[in-house]
Amino acid sequence: xxxxLFVAVRYLRDQPFQTGLILSGIGVGVxxxxxxxxxxxxxxxxxxxxxxxxxxxxxxxxxxxxxxxHPPRGAELLATxxxxxxxxxxxxxxxxxxxxxxxxxxxxxxxxxxxxxxxFAVRGLGSIALSVRGIELESYRSIVDVExxxxxxxxxxxxxxxxxxxELVRQLGVSLGGRVRIQAAGDRGGVYTISGxxxxxxxxxxxxxxxxxxxxxxxxxxxxxxxxAIEVKGRDVFEAEALAEQIRDRTGLVxxxxxxxxxxxxxxxxxxxxxxxxxxxxxxxxxxxxxASVLAVSVAQKAREIGIxxxxxxxxxxxxxxxFIQGGILGGLGSLFGIALGIVLALFFASVAxxxxxxxxxxxxxxPLLYGRSAxxxxxVGLLAAVLPAREASRLDPATAIxxx
Amino acid sequence: MADHPVAxxxxxxxxxxxxxxVVTEVLKGIDFExxxxxxxxxxxxxxxxxxxxxxxxxxxxxxxxxxILLDGEDVGPLSDEERTTLRGTKLGFVxxxxxxxxxxxxxxxxxxxxxxxxxxxxxxxxxxxxxLLDEVGLADRERYKVTDLSGGQQQRVAIARALVVDPMLVxxxxxxxxxxxxxxxxxxxxxxxxxxxxGTAFLIVTHEESIAAHCRRVVHMVDGxxxxxxxxx
Numbered sequence: 072x073x074x075x076l077f078v079a080v081r082y083l084r085d086q087p088f089q090t091g092l093i094l095s096g097i098g099v100g101v102x103x104x105x106x107x108x109x110x111x112x113x114x115x116x117x118x119x120x121x122x123x124x125x126x127x128x129x130x131x132x133x134x135x136x137x138x139x140x141h142p143p144r145g146a147e148l149l150a151t152x153x154x155x156x157x158x159x160x161x162x163x164x165x166x167x168x169x170x171x172x173x174x175x176x177x178x179x180x181x182x183x184x185x186x187x188x189x190x191f192a193v194r195g196l197g198s199i200a201l202s203v204r205g206i207e208l209e210s211y212r213s214i215v216d217v218e219x220x221x222x223x224x225x226x227x228x229x230x231x232x233x234x235x236x237x238e239l240v241r242q243l244g245v246s247l248g249g250r251v252r253i254q255a256a257g258d259r260g261g262v263y264t265i266s267g268x269x270x271x272x273x274x275x276x277x278x279x280x281x282x283x284x285x286x287x288x289x290x291x292x293x294x295x296x297x298x299x300a301i302e303v304k305g306r307d308v309f310e311a312e313a314l315a316e317q318i319r320d321r322t323g324l325v326x327x328x329x330x331x332x333x334x335x336x337x338x339x340x341x342x343x344x345x346x347x348x349x350x351x352x353x354x355x356x357x358x359x360x361x362x363a364s365v366l367a368v369s370v371a372q373k374a375r376e377i378g379i380x381x382x383x384x385x386x387x388x389x390x391x392x393x394x395f396i397q398g399g400i401l402g403g404l405g406s407l408f409g410i411a412l413g414i415v416l417a418l419f420f421a422s423v424a425x426x427x428x429x430x431x432x433x434x435x436x437x438x439p440l441l442y443g444r445s446a447x448x449x450x451x452v453g454l455l456a457a458v459l460p461a462r463e464a465s466r467l468d469p470a471t472a473i474x475x476x
Numbered sequence: 477m478a479d480h481p482v483a484x485x486x487x488x489x490x491x492x493x494x495x496x497x498v499v500t501e502v503l504k505g506i507d508f509e510x511x512x513x514x515x516x517x518x519x520x521x522x523x524x525x526x527x528x529x530x531x532x533x534x535x536x537x538x539x540x541x542x543x544i545l546l547d548g549e550d551v552g553p554l555s556d557e558e559r560t561t562l563r564g565t566k567l568g569f570v571x572x573x574x575x576x577x578x579x580x581x582x583x584x585x586x587x588x589x590x591x592x593x594x595x596x597x598x599x600x601x602x603x604x605x606x607x608l609l610d611e612v613g614l615a616d617r618e619r620y621k622v623t624d625l626s627g628g629q630q631q632r633v634a635i636a637r638a639l640v641v642d643p644m645l646v647x648x649x650x651x652x653x654x655x656x657x658x659x660x661x662x663x664x665x666x667x668x669x670x671x672x673x674x675g676t677a678f679l680i681v682t683h684e685e686s687i688a689a690h691c692r693r694v695v696h697m698v699d700g701x702x703x704x705x706x707x708x709x
Contacts, residue, residue: 072596072597073595073596074591074592074594074595074596074597077591077596077597081579081580082579084579085578085579375575376577376578376579379571379575379576379577380577380588380592381560382534382536382563382569383563383564383569383588383589383592383637384560384561384563384564384565384589384592384593384641385560385564385589385592386557386560386561386592387556387557387560389592469536470531470536470537473536473571473575
């Protein structure tokens with residue numbers, strides 16, 4: 072065993088109360104970091120999952136129609152008001168090429184052409200406003216896991232089949248296999264059979280969102296062969312804005328990220344992350360001060376012994392290393408206690424707070440990466456906290472230290 | 477060790493002062509030489525500068541003026557780290573209050589200077605420390621923590637520690653100052669035996685005449701200067 076490790080370990084073992092106390096302090100600190108991180112990350116993953124469970128990360132759409140003004144030949148035009156034309160469902164020109172380009176783009180993991188437009192569901196005297204989404208199931212499942220939301224039937228969009236939400240069937244008083252008329256603008260519409268029912272855990276989505284086949288939507292909205300959007304999934308959900316910008320640059324089309332569409336959500340997530348980071352920084356600071364104070368007290372207590380070690384030939388570098396090793400050991404062992412404490416806290420919290428359906432109200436994300444990061448932080452803080460005490464110890468004059476202790 | 481005595485410690489015109497505004501001169505020009513195999517007592521009343529001189533000879537402090545040669549090497553220009561290396565290879569220390577490391581066993585205390593010098597423990601170091609503890613009569617106490625040993629036993633552990641590096645010179649500062657008469661006599665006999673057997677030079681600071689009587693040479697200091705230097709026949 073190396074000399075410095077031998078001495079450092081012995082000194083820590085020789086002061087069990089002091090060592091135990093600081094290990095508890097570090098453990099609690101790391102435990103809080105693990106617990107907070109797991110909780111905040113879990114919550115964010117859950118929120119993002121709920122939000123992006125029903126939508127893509129980036130929407131690529133045609134540029135909006137601008138007002139067109141035709142001045143009479145040879146006459147001066149005086150326009151006091153210029154009105155934007157009402158937006159209608161339009162197709163992306165050459166969408167097949169755009170889709171192929173997007174699929175080749177770095178960071179893109181999936182792309183799906185869709186036709187989305189407004190319509191009404193009509194049954195008897197009742198009608199409900201809808202957002203109809205025409206999809207090709209094969210490409211669409213590469214960006215959104217729609218099938219996992221099915222609670223009844225299956226995701227069959229062939230012919231005049233439609234998949235609707237739980238709230239819509241309740242409102243219209245229909246059930247699986249029932250029929251409903253879907254009416255779009257321009258008197259286009261048809262009677263569809265309900266082949267599947269989904270539940271997005273959102274009353275609005277469950278009421279208004281319906282899925283039909285891409286070809287059916289093209290007919291319904293009068294854009295045969297066209298698509299109104301290409302929905303894109305990227306590798307990193309938080310890189311969606313950068314991906315949208317890259318798509319805008321490459322295609323010249325409108326590309327909107329989920330972040331742009333959910334500004335409040337993003338602000339909420341960022342505020343959550345910031346407050347979590349702030350708490351963690353202060354906890355780390357408290358842990359660092361704890362380790363530094365214990366080591367500083369140790370240097371004062373062991374001054375005479377350090378003097379003896381120096382007098383009998385121990386180099387000052389070795390004395391420095393003894394205290395660094397102590398800092399590292401305290402950080403390392405403390406982080407092990409902390410990881411265990413954090414896991415227990417997080418799992419306890421998750422088991423206590425439960426939704427009526429049995430799922431965790433506060434989902435926790437406990438990952439090896441989180442443990443590794445916390446351990447590294449604790450060891451780093453331990454080493455950093457040891458800098459001043461170690462320097463003080465190595466500068467002790469042996470004769471003075473032996474004489475005065 | 478050479479057959480003929482050679483100078484292990486030479487000091488010329490050593491002066492040491494403390495303080496900046498109020499300057500106190502503790503050593504006022506010491507000329508001293510110690511050869512291998514010598515067993516020398518440095519005596520004098522409290523405050524005469526004995527321990528100060530011992531600290532200078534042991535490279536634990538630096539003189540204000542004068543030159544000190546250890547084994548023929550001028551130690552004045554050496555850096556702190558070079559002085560530390562010399563202390564760990566050529567010098568052994570025995571302090572009045574033994575100054576052992578309480579967290580370690582007797583065996584670990586003895587082998588500590590070797591472990592510090594070589595960077596890690598080896599079985600050979602353990603064997604050597606064990607042998608020395610046997611030599612000082614503590615073979616059955618080597619696994620004891622030093623805090624569980626009596627004062628006399630602790631001082632014997634300190635002697636074994638001083639000898640473990642095979643030093644050319646052992647500097648002992650009041651090695652019996654904290655012991656009863658019987659233990660004091662045992663410690664002095666032990667030091668003398670090592671001096672005779674290994675030829676290691678000993679410089680022993682003491683203010684007790686009975687302890688100095690064990691030595692073949694007695695140097696007496698008064699008020700920062702050497703008052704007498706006599707060989708006891």
